[in-house]
Amino acid sequence: MALDHTFEKRKLVIGGVAVAIVVIYLIRLFFLQVSSDDYKLRADSNAFRKEVMFPSRGLIYDRNGKLLVYNEPSYNILVTMQEQHGVDTLGFCSTIGITKEEYIKRMEDIKNPAKNPSYSRNTPQLFLSQVPAEIYAQFCEKQFRFNGFKGEQRSARRYTMGIGAHLLGDVGEVNQNDIDSSSFYAPGDYIGKLGVERSYERQLRGEKGIHIRLRDVRGRDKGPYENGRFDREAKPGRNITLSIDADLQALAERLLEGKLGAIVAIDPKTGEVLCMASGPSYDPRKLVGPERSATQMSLQNDPLKPLLNRAIMGCYPPGSTFKPTQGLIGLQEGIISPNVAFPCSRGFNYKGQHLGCHGHGSPISLVPALATSCNAYFCWNLLRMFNNRQKYPSQHDAMTRWKDHLVAMGYGYRLGVDLPGEKRGMIPNAEYYDKCYPRGWNALSVISISIGQGEVTATPLQIANLGATIANGGWFITPHLARSVQGERLSPEYTKKRHTLVDPRYYPVIAAGMRRAVLGGTCRGADIPGLEVCGKTGTAQNRGQDHSAFLGFAPMSNPRIAVAVYVENGGFGATFGVPLGALIIEQYLNGGLSPASQEKATAFQKRRISYGGYSR
């Protein structure tokens, strides 16, 4: 049979088509597979579900190893809108103990992009947090009936004692700011909001772990990827031992009941804060669990501002507790010597200016001036310093020198305590007065700063720190609350001595004055036999009733505690400041209170001060 070969060349076309297409496909495959990682990443996000393992938060202990804060499992209920249908709403509400209105409101809040910016129909959203264990158990039992709802176990903070709310702080859900500023946080995570929880967040939170699990196309779990070769376990947070003495803290809080104010005690040798109480306080246990938000609202709206940690955020006129600084500055600057005496005729009188004082002998030298808290002595001291043109070319220079001394003593700037929100107080400088007195000013216009009044303000922590500085004879260590952090060294700023600009040889004079105040001056109420207490009262003038303050340390020869007490509108320093300070010193140094002191403490605990119609 003859075969027609006319079109034989067309085999080349056909072969060419086959080759060309295979080449095109190979090029395409090359671009898909080799030239980009895009598809690889998409495959991973397709098939891998990264399960975050939450670390347990570090525990918090007091200085004696007493557990203060620990974790307990808590339960959240989540809802995935996409899967949530055919749920018996009433049954659900009665199971978890909410009303139908609350349910509807919560659902609307979840869907509201303004309140819940990360909302997605397909991912679980937080429906109710910190559900009690019994209710959670009931929910789990009936969970199969509630499509789209599921439970989640987290941990919540628990407190062994109802103390230290301000300094311990609390833990709450992260806000958008937290998420934006750190890659560590995801919506729904917890973060320390206040206190030590916030300042040591990084140490306490630990490290999240991750478990990579496979899921199939329908999202079903198919077990760990490569038997967990790439999994990482969560690392629990570091435990923190605070310098706080729990018993001392409890006493301080007891004593401040019904009063506004603060009590701060510092171990002068180490700068460790032994107690830091602020009144009014609240029970930290109330800021956990379902009532958290309600408690927070009522605390926020309370006119007495219980959320304010007055020990570091209250800026008060230090009053007479400020006088030791003036004595030190005068001695260092050569304005006075221990033997120089100034007249005091029921006050300070100069060029028609009068600043009152109380009855005591005149003229008076430094030690008795401290003991009796003479106003005139320190006014003369400041006047002579500011008007000394041999030493200071101008009044400005004198004022600047004065300010530098105080700054070195820890006033006017934040001390740097390891708590968020510390205030700096106020030490005016010359420029400040230039603005206040456009027509000029002189020592007399600002004379009240010499007795801790006028523009001068300080936090109770700064006042206590002065006590520590005098006790140490011229240096202090930045006060701090963390005594040790597990597996980590304390920040060097909490171990370094900070020296003042005053020669150490002048400090014993001031200490002697403060000792004299206790033995026979304004602080007689602080005399505890065998404890060698040194003290200084403060009665800070104020628009209303005077504030009652006390600054002290003990024992004089080997100081172990410096304490500052500040009670708003408490009257004379001797009324509240001295007895409360003495109780704190006794409790710490003796490890407890004598029966008489115990009675006294209970009496003070029951005393209420009325604040503009509000009282507690």
Add this chain to the structure above:
Amino acid sequence: MQRENVRADKIVIFLYVLLLVMGWLTLCGASNGLDGVDFLAWESRTGKQLVWMGLAFVIGIVILKTEVRYIDTFSGFFYWVMMVILLLTPFVAKDIKGSRSWISLGFMNIQPAEFAKCATALFLARFLQQTDWRLDKFHNLVRTACIVLLPMALIVLQHETGTALVFAAFFLMFYREGMTGTILLLALSAIVYFVVGIKYSAVPVPGTLSSVGEFTVLILIALSSLGMLKVYRPRLRLTSRMLLAGVLIVLTGWLVSRFVHPFDVSWCLLILLVVEVCILLSQAIGERSVWNHFTLISLFVLGSMSFLYSADYALNHVLQPHQQGRVRVLLGMDEDLRGAGYNVNQAKIAIGSGGLTGKGFMNGTQTKLDYVPEQATDFIFCTVGEEEGFVGCLAVLVTYLCLILRLLFLAERQTSRFSRVYGYCVLCIFLFHLIVNIGMVIGLMPVIGIPLPLFSYGGSSLWGFTLLLFLFLRMDLESRSRSY
């Protein structure tokens, strides 16, 4: 003249076995879940596939032992029996995923359409063997068309449109047997115009108001018409002048649009093309025949232009929205990851995640976790891509290419038109399956569910391809033993 010691073509048999082995190993990867599978168990797909492969070898050997004249004689009978079976299938078959093409034999399901390809190829070969067969004879054309269209229609009735389309692949065989190449050329241009014109219709040419799609297609029309002119009338000087003038005018138009006032530069091209048609027609007047090169090229230009604008119109105004959607997804203009685009997207992710060397045998995550649809059958190439990477894909594609080129070589050395036509039919079917299946998986072709020959899981398709291939090997054997 008969020589008994001539053996079947070793290369084809080698490639056939190689593809089967690669296919089976890939199937192991594809059906390997996370729980571990006994690959040899009868319950598993791999186990069954082993049995189908064994039966396929039996079919192959039996065919190689059969006399060619039986094949020749029975081709008509085979064809008509298949047609009857195809006709009856929808009534007997159960509805499986919307198609009624599977006849249940109890232990397995058979898909007659897979064998209809072979029957049709044989019958076509026998029909074209007639010495006076020419496609331009009308009654030949009609009867040939009927032979191809009948099984297509019957298979469409079974809702197996993909399989029916395979018969369109016989185009290439007809081309080899003398069908005019113009048809192929026109089909190719139509596809290019459509794809380029629609896909880039919304992309602007920088500095102008024209769309890249329209602009490019018009340039393609101009260049190909001038190219044809150059081929058919090499001595005509007009061609290069027209090219030069066109380039200058378009360039000027672009410069004006870019720096003076933006306008649609496609208008320049449109006017140029109209001018070109006028020039060509004026040239045509001097020719003897009406259907000379000038008029034909003018027709090509006019036809192309009307195709371009009518395709655009048809897509936006004639097609239903969901059909428009499919076209747009196919052209990569839309991503429809939930609907039509989902499978292809998952397939691309699986293949793309394989990288250069793949994740390793049995280590694919996308296929293991069922992200890829139909991973053992139509989308089996995904597993190759994911587990063996680009290297594996290259190997598989090259093996197929070798097989196809070897078939081309064998077809050309046939001594009878019957076996040559049949050889080309086999080649066309393999090539079509390869192009469509892999093109679909890598997102270059629409989703048409046809298996990858010798790779995809399934007895019917494996036996169908084995039948096709070994019948041809038998004819080749005959052809060679006669020639001695």
